[in-house]
Amino acid sequence: MTQPDCTHNKKNNRMFDIQLSPSGEVVMTGRLDATQCEAALQFLGRVDRPRVIDLGRLEYVASSGLRVFLLTQKRLKGAGTALRLINVRPQIHDIFRYAGFDQIIEISAAPG
Amino acid sequence: MNAHRTVVPGDAAHLDVLTRFLQEFWSAAQLPSAHALYFELALEEVFMNIVMHGSYPDLIARVELSLLLADGGLTMTVEDDGPPFNPLSLPTPDLDAGLAERRIGGLGVYFVRRMMDAVSYDRVGAQNRLTMSKSLAG
Numbered sequence: 001m002t003q004p005d006c007t008h009n010k011k012n013n014r015m016f017d018i019q020l021s022p023s024g025e026v027v028m029t030g031r032l033d034a035t036q037c038e039a040a041l042q043f044l045g046r047v048d049r050p051r052v053i054d055l056g057r058l059e060y061v062a063s064s065g066l067r068v069f070l071l072t073q074k075r076l077k078g079a080g081t082a083l084r085l086i087n088v089r090p091q092i093h094d095i096f097r098y099a100g101f102d103q104i105i106e107i108s109a110a111p112g
Numbered sequence: 113m114n115a116h117r118t119v120v121p122g123d124a125a126h127l128d129v130l131t132r133f134l135q136e137f138w139s140a141a142q143l144p145s146a147h148a149l150y151f152e153l154a155l156e157e158v159f160m161n162i163v164m165h166g167s168y169p170d171l172i173a174r175v176e177l178s179l180l181l182a183d184g185g186l187t188m189t190v191e192d193d194g195p196p197f198n199p200l201s202l203p204t205p206d207l208d209a210g211l212a213e214r215r216i217g218g219l220g221v222y223f224v225r226r227m228m229d230a231v232s233y234d235r236v237g238a239q240n241r242l243t244m245s246k247s248l249a250g
Contacts, residue, residue, distance in 0.1 A: 034160045035127055060149060062156045063220040070214055077211060091149050098226055099219055100207035 018043045025086075026050045029057040034064035044072050049081060056087030056110055066099055073105050082106065116180075122162045122173035122192060130159055130177055134188075137179050143186070147248050150227040151188060154244055157220030158190045158199070166194035166240070185229070187245040197240055198233045200225075 016036040017029040026047060032040060044050050050072060073083045087110045088096070096107055118133045120126035134155055138148050159175060167173045173194040180187045205218035225231055228244040235241070 033127060033131070033156055035124055060152060062153045062160075063216055063223060064156070064160060066219065067216040070211075070216065073211060074214075091146075095153070095223070098223065100209075103208065104211045104214060 016040070020047060021054070025052045025054050027054045027057070031060040032058060032065035032068065033060060033062060037064050037068050040065075040068045041071060044068065045075075049076065049079070050083070051076070051081060052084045052086060054087050055085050055089070055092060058089070058092055061092055061095055063099070066096070066101060069101065069105060084108070087111075117176060117178040119174060119176045122159070122166055122175045122194070124160070124163050126175075127156060127159055127163075130155055130175075133177065134179070141181060143181075144248055147186075147246065150246065151186065154224045154227055155188065155190070157224050158242055158244075161197075161199055161220060162190070162192045162194060162240075166192050166197060168195060184249050185245050185247040187243060189241060189243045191236075191239045191241045193238050194240060196235050198235075199242065200231065200233045 015030050016032055018040055019027050021027050026044065069083065069085070076083055083105055085105060085107045088107055089110055093107065093109055096102055101107070116137050118130070120129050131152055134152060155177070162173055162175055173192040176191045178189040199221045202218050202221050204222055205215065206213070224244060227246070229246045230244070232243050233241070
């Protein structure tokens with residue numbers, strides 16, 4: 001079986017990319033803006049249990065992107081598990097915090 | 113003083129065009145990169161609000177973005193010719209709600225208020241005008 005994979009918006013030099021790593025973590029790279037959210041949701045919907053999402057290379061997220069994490073967390077909680085966001089950069093972490101999402105999703109910062 | 117403006121149709125596909133316009137302005141003016149994310153985010157929130165709610169039936173809004181550097185800050189103005197709508201009238205979302213009750217609605221405007229120093233709305237003729245400014249110091 002091939003791993004789900006998608007790369008979008010190649011014309012933008014800061015594109016968005018979402019992949020499944022060999023160790024089973026979802027890795028997001030670049031800019032998760034309103035034009036990328038449906039693709040991100042579809043990707044996450046195809047992953048059985050996207051428990052850990054590595055955001056170490058996520059450069060941008062707005063309320064449209066937070067919806068992706070909210071809907072995924074709701075789906076996982078319904079299945080008795082939960083999401084963990086790791087390596088989150090300081091500015092991205094602030095956006096999650098401003099929205100109060102640190103209370104409903106486990107979020108850990110990038111080390112150092 | 114340095115003003116720049118561009119006009120796009122209010123459909124989601126043009127978010128990229130506006131974002132690139134802002135990014136190119138940012139590099140050309142050599143503005144501090146630490147503040148870029150806040151303006152990009154505010155632009156997306158305001159533009160997507162217009163895309164989703166700001167058009168008359170069968171008529172896509174015309175959206176104009178203006179950027180003005182003055183007094184150590186940037187003022188970003190977004191105007192559209194959609195129906196009168198003041199996004200600042202939206203209630204603040206419940207940021208303490210549990211997972212099941214969480215909604216995204218209203219969060220975008222809350223972000224804009226939180227990240228900018230000043231935000232104001234005016235209805236000018238047939239236009240909605242949202243003006244956002246923030247100091248680029250520090």
